[in-house]
Amino acid sequence: MKKAITLFLCLLGYGVVFAQVPTRINIKGTAIDSSNSVMPFATVMLLTPKDSTLVNFGRTDEKGAFEFRNVKNIGYLLKISSVGYLPLQQDVKPSDKAINDLGNLKLKPIAQELMEVVIRTAKAPLSIKGDTIEYNAASFKVPPGSTVEDLLRKLPGVQIDQEGNIKAQGQDVKKVTVDGKQFFGTDPKLATKNLPAEAITKIQVFNDKTEQSKVTGIDDGKKEKTMNLELKESFKKGGFGKVTVAGGTDQRGEFKGNYNKFDSKQQFAFIGNLNNTNQGGISWDDYQDFKGSSAFNWGDDADFGFSSGRRFIYFGEEDEGVSISPSGGGNRNRGFSTNGSAGLNYNYDTKKTKFTSSYYYNQSRTVLDSYAFRKTFLQNNESFDTRDSSNRVNFSGNHRVNLRFQKELDSLNTLIVISNSRFTDANNSYGSTQNYLRNSLLSSTTDIDNNGAKNSFGTVNSAIYRHKFKKKGRSFALSAGYNMNQADANARQISLNNFYNSTTVNEAIKNIRQLNNTNSITNQYKASALFVEPLSKKFFLETFYNTSLQISTVNRNVDSIFVKDEKETYGVVNELSRAYNNEIRYNRIGTSLRYSYKGLNLAGGLAWQHYLLKGEFINNKLTQAKGIVSRNFSAFAPNVSLNYDLKNNRYLYSEYNVSIQEPSVRDLQPIVDNSNPRYISEGNPNLLPQVTNSVSFGFNKFDPATFINLYTGFSYDTYKNQVIYNQTIDENLITRTKPVNITGGWSTGPYFGFGFPLKKTKATMNLNGNMFFSKNLTYINSVLNNTNNDNYNISMRLDLTPSDVFTFYGSASFGISNTKYSINTAQNQQVFNNNFGGEMNVKFPKGIYFNTKFNYRVYKNDRFGFDQKIPLMNMSVYKIVGKAQKAEIRFTAYDIFKRNLGVTQSASQNYVSQEQIQTLSRYFMLSFTYNMRGVKAQMRKRNSWD
Amino acid sequence: MKKYQFIYSIIFSLITLPIFAQKDEGIISFERVVHYPKIIARLPYLSQEEKDRVKLTWGSDDEWKEKMKLAFSPNKSLYTYLNEQGESEDGTWAWRNDDLIITRDFEKEKKTEVIEMLGKTYIVDDSLHTPSWKVMNQIKDVAGYICMKAVTEDTIKKQKITAWFAGDIPVSAGPERYFGLPGAILELDVNDGDVVITATKVEFKKLEKELILPKSKGKKIKDIDYDNLLRNHIKDSIKSQRNPYWAIRY
The missing domain is CATH 2.170.130 (Ferric Hydroxamate Uptake Protein; Chain A, domain 1)
Incomplete structure (x- = not known):
């Protein structure tokens, strides 16, 4: 129909000569070049003159001619382009003829x-x-x-x-x-x-x-x-900084500042922090701002082994670690701490070469005043109570230097060198008054006054070289590592013990006055190799080898302090002084077959591990009596893993794994530690590595259309040669512990989570649950005790985000923990830890915001009538000031009810305990923040995935 | 409709020399590079501080690359992944690609698109709706072809689209969901470099199976439904302060 009309209009245009302007016309012309030759196959376009919108297009024929037929008779921009020529642009005016012949159009060549x-x-x-x-x-x-x-x-x-x-x-x-x-x-x-x-x-x-x-x-x-x-207005270029100063009642103060400068290749950062409001550690945000492109590194693990198909970012250990590790910002409810830190970071970051260097110093002084109650269960349904009032002051200052270099030597070879070191200077004092009660009668008391200082240095170094072969999928990697840990600790230990049941004066009062010095050094040398061979497009054979040698030397001198006429003299205590040498040789060889196709990753393999543990120690410095330990241990460790992308955001994963963990150096040392004279620990050089058999399974699903998410899974672990701590408690209620190996313990933990919107974008509900069941074995006075733990935790969270001016987050969590003791069934425990929380944000006019957080914690143990309820309420009002919205003034009230207290309660092994620590309570604070990039009000809790 | 009354196709398609006939059928290989920090920097609910943090942390490793292909003939085109699965550079790790097959039939003015998004596979079956292109005054070389610049706008995702098309390849095909220019699109830039899809190789050959849409399962919808799904998802996600582009193709 449309065509027929077009045809009709065409005929009309051709056939009849009207004086009036035609509505539809033909536009034609010929493209020629500067030498007047015709230009075939040039692109011809009709554009609107207003904004160059493409209306129609065509091409010239072999004679250079083009024709647009039956186009609207309006003004056009005609454009002709051909390779090697400047595009020609010409205005075409509405025509009064049916055919508008533009004649020859000349294109200029491009130089x-x-x-x-x-x-x-x-x-x-x-x-x-x-x-x-x-x-x-x-x-x-x-x-x-x-x-x-x-x-x-x-x-x-x-x-x-x-x-x-x-x-x-x-x-x-x-x-x-x-x-x-x-x-x-x-x-x-x-x-x-x-x-x-x-x-x-x-x-x-x-x-x-x-x-x-x-x-x-x-x-x-x-x-x-x-x-x-x-x-250039570079995307990757800038400099920014932020500073916060705050002062409050009770002499509380905070200072925090950072500055960053970066371009596409280099990043520089400075960070500084000082406070006495329990904010130690470095937060994730600050960590990321500080470390920049070197915050997360893939493939830094130099110990090659089974690969499960999931990738992990390798982080060092926290406090004692050699690299800077982010944390949630410390536990604000443990004592009183004064914290300070400062650091510098420089990154050079290109695709081929990456270099990062940082220096970070942090120090923290923590004062802990605590009251603890503990009930310890013995065989024959006996038990005793401990009441302990203590004061601890801990100081630690850490210097950390982190270096990392990565270079892509060429398309096939990559080298990574990492060197992280830490130097720590720490000291502590510990004073404690302990009362021991048997059948509610005071049986003994202990007063402790200890002081100590420790210097330590640790360094972790590794080099990883990766080579890809020309054949796709074939590769090998080599790594070498050197780690060292050195510590020098001095302690002065004074304690006074009174045993009321004793018959003789000598037994009734036992005093310890000693100085001890422990010097230890551990050197570890490591090397690993990995070879990957593709068997087909979907199958890969991965073979690895690891070897390491760890040598530890410990020298401990213990002196007794004698006081005479207010003068101290010292004498060696030979029974407690030790010299000790330990060597662990480790070798592992393994291979696995991996299948990888369209999101299904399946792997199965086997490794053989061998340990040679050798120890040599001098028991008594006087007699120089030597003890020698030498043990051989080997085992096969299988590994099976599955990772499956099931389409539509559903993922399934499962793993069976056998892991073998050598005993810690501390547990291997045959050293008697009597710094707490009522709890004396001793190492065991005869320990064997612990073997853990683990099975795990997990499934998760997220529906991006409805925002519903679901996850569930479980893990089950059984232990062979588990390292546990045997206890011997004598009639004076002095506990002696020693690590030994035992087989038969297990633990399992199923969990689930479900989140869904009640009303999309306005209200979201989250439900989470996890359970934990375990069986722990310990010998108590040579009787095997079997502790069964059943823990249930369920929590729910409601997020209300109805508008930009009001948000509310409510949460509730319930935790029940049941503990059963085979040696003392009358003492089975049930402990409750519940928590209710609410957070509200309100936006008022004129850039004023209000935030309040309320937390109600309930700790309960009916058997002891323990029922501690702590309401904690914080409030703050802040105003964003200035035209550029770069500054903020904030008034904060912390713990309005003045009820904050650090409480922990737990039941495990053969005891149940409660501890209460004095901590930061009510204070008011006024703070000022200046942020070069502008201050943004936090009305919403952040989603973690952006 | 009249946009497809190519003059050349009326006048020349029967009489042109074989050398030109060969130049309108074949396969173009593309590399699609996604710059996540740039996309995240466009999220309106993030503060400048948070955007800079993302920028700093990603550093020079800010690109995600995938290989795509476009099979084309004067009348048809099919755009999908170059390989049947996603692979790490050394080929030892593989993952599943979201369903994505985009076909055009310029002769019948029809299209069928198989797109997995928002946790589901959709089949968009509709007539062709050509974007409104503006042709600009710039030329450059892409994969050995002199290309002209054309721009348009995605009104749903609020994106500025820049296409570079080769007058020498006289077909209206293009990568992703774009088409309708006087030559094949060899480079597509979404929002000033957030995503750049560049031709790496142009191969002319007679096609057989390459243009046939394989059997696919999914929910059948029209263009208007597709637009509504995206519009609502983007609106809800921004309101919930989630990045909408983890679940849809940028």
């Missing part, structure tokens, strides 16, 4: 030089705007540090003489502008000689009116060659 150099070689886009030619300077490679002048020398059509005068297309350039503005006066050389080439993104050359004609407004017809340099 050979521009074509070859700019377009073909430099792959730079070329823009032609009337007589302006513009090309992208970024495409012309000049060495770093070059000026714009050096860059201009590379550009076709531009000449520069010895004085730096510029000629473009044969004419002198009279004026150089930067972003359209005159740059430092009128000398064009000033800009080109001083600006770095890296700062420029585009160079335009055009004819501009003379300055005189601009001033007078009269076009004198004269034009001068002008060059405009467009500055």
Whole structure:
């Protein structure tokens, strides 16, 4: 039908000659080049003159002719383009004839030089705007540090003489502008000689009116060659900083500041922090701002082994670790701490070479005043109670230097070198009054007054070399490592023990006054190799080998302190002084077959592990009596893993794994530690490695359309040669522990989570549950005790985000823990830990915000009538000030009810305990923040995945 | 409709020399590079501080690359992944790709698109709706072809689209969901470099199976449904302060 009308209109246009303007016409023409030859197969486009919208297009025939038939009779912009020619643009006016013949249209060729150099070689886009030619300077490679002048020398059509005068297309350039503005006066050389080439993104050359004609407004017809340099607005460039100062009642104060500067290749950061409000550690955000591109590194684990298909980021251990590790910001409810830290970080970051270096110092002084109650169960349904009031002051200062270098040597070879070190200076004091009760009668008391100081140095170094072969999928990797830990500790231990049941004075009062010095050094040398061979497109064989040698030397001297006429003299205690040497040789070889196809990763393999443990120690410094331990241990460790992407955001994973863990150096040391004279521990050089058999399974699903998420899973572990701590408790209620191996313990933990919107974008509900069941074995006075733990935790969270001015987050969690003791069934325990919380944010006019957090913690143990309820309420009001919204003034009230107390209660092994620690309570604080990038109110809790 | 009344197809398709006939059928290989920090920097609910943090942390490892292919003939095109599965560079790790097959039939003015998004596979079956292109005054070389610049806008995702098309390859095909220019699109830039899809190789050959849509299962919808799904998802996600682009193709 439409075609018929078109045809009719066409015929109308052809057949009848009207005086009036036709509504539809044909536009035709012929494209020719500068030598008047016709141009076949050129692209011809009809655009709207207003905004160049494409209306119609076609092509010229072999005679260079084109024709648009039956197009609306309106104004067009006709555009013809052909390779090697400047696109021709011509206005087409509405026509009063049915056929508008534009005749011959001449296209100008693009200069050979521009074509070859700019377009073909430099792959730079070329823009032609009337007589302006513009090309992208970024495409012309000049060495770093070059000026714009050096860059201009590379550009076709531009000449520069010895004085730096510029000629473009044969004419002198009279004026150089930067972003359209005159740059430092009128000398064009000033800009080109001083600006770095890296700062420029585009160079335009055009004819501009003379300055005189601009001033007078009269076009004198004269034009001068002008060059405009467009500055790069780099995405990856900037500098920013933030500082917060705060002061409050009870002499509370906080200072926090950071500054960052970065461009596309380099990152520099400074961070500083000082407070007495229990905020130790470094938060995730601060960690990321500080470390920048080196915050997370893949593939830093030099100990090659089974690969399960999931990738992990390798982090060092927390406190004692050698690298900086982020934490939630410390537990604010444990004592009183004063914290300070400062650090510098520098990253050089390109695709091929990455280098990072950082220095970070942090120190923390914590005062802990606690009251603890503990009931310990013995065989024959006996038990005893301990009441302990203690005061601890711990100080620790850590210097950390972290270095990392990664280089892609070429497309097949990569090298990573990591070196992290830590130096720590720590001291502590511990005072305690302990009362021991048997059948509610005081049986003994102990007073302790200990002081100690420790210096330690630790370093972890590794180098990883990876090589890819030409054959796709074949690769090998080699690694070598050297770790060292050295510590020098001194302690002065004084304690006074009274045993009321004793018959003789000698037994009734036991005093300990000693000095001890422990010097230890551990060296570890490691090497690993990995070879991957593709068997087919989907199957890969991975073979690895690890070896390590760890040598520890410990020297411990214990002296008794004798006081006479207020003068101290010392004498060696031979029974407690030890010298000790330990060597662990470790070898593992394994192989696994992996299948990987379309999201299904399946692997199965076997490793053989061998340990040779050798120890040599001098028991008694006087007699130099030597003990020698030598043990061989080997085992097969299988591994099976499954990772399956089930489509539509559903994932399934499962793993069976046998892991073998060598005993810790501390547990192997045959050293008697009597720093708490009522709890004396001793190491055991006969320990064997612990073997853990683990099975785990998990499933998760997320529906991005409905925002419903679900996860569930479980893990089950059984232990062979588990390292446990045997207890011997004598009639004076002195506990002696020693680690031994035992088989038969297990633990399992099923969990689930379910989150769904009640009303999309406004209300979300989250339910989580986890359970934990375990069987722990210990010998108590040579009787095997079997402790069964059943823990149930269920929590729910409701997020209400109805508008931009009000948000509310409510949560409740319930925890029940049942503990059963086989040696003392009458003492089975049930402990409750419940928590209810609410957070509210309100936005008021004039940039004023209000935030309040309420937390109600309930700790209960009915057997002891223990029922501790702690309501904690914080409030803050803040106002974002200034035109640029860069500053914030905040008033905070912390723990309004003055009820904060650190409480922990637990039941395990053969005891149940409660501990209460005095901690930060009510204070008011006024703070000021300045953020160079602007302050944003936190009305919402952040989603963790962005 | 009249946009597809190519003059050349009326006048020349029967009489052109074989050398030109060969140049309108074949396969273009593309590399699609996604810059996540740039996409995250566009999320309106994040503060400048949070955006800078993302930028700093990703550092120079800010690109995600995948290989795509476009099979084309004067009348048809099919765009999908180059390989049947996603693979790590050394080929030892493989993952599943979201379903994505985009076909065009310029002759019948029809299209079928198999797109997995929002946790589901959809089949968009509709007539062709050509984007409104503006042709600009710039030329550059992509994969050895001189291309002209054209721009348009995605009104749903609020994206600025820049396409570079080669007049020498006289077909209207293009990567992703874009088409309708006087030559094949060899480079597509979404929102000033957030995502850049660049041709790496152009191969002319007679196609057989490459243009046939394999059997696919999914929920059948029209363009208007597709637009509504995206519009609502983006609106809800931004309101819930979630990044909408983890669940849809940018």
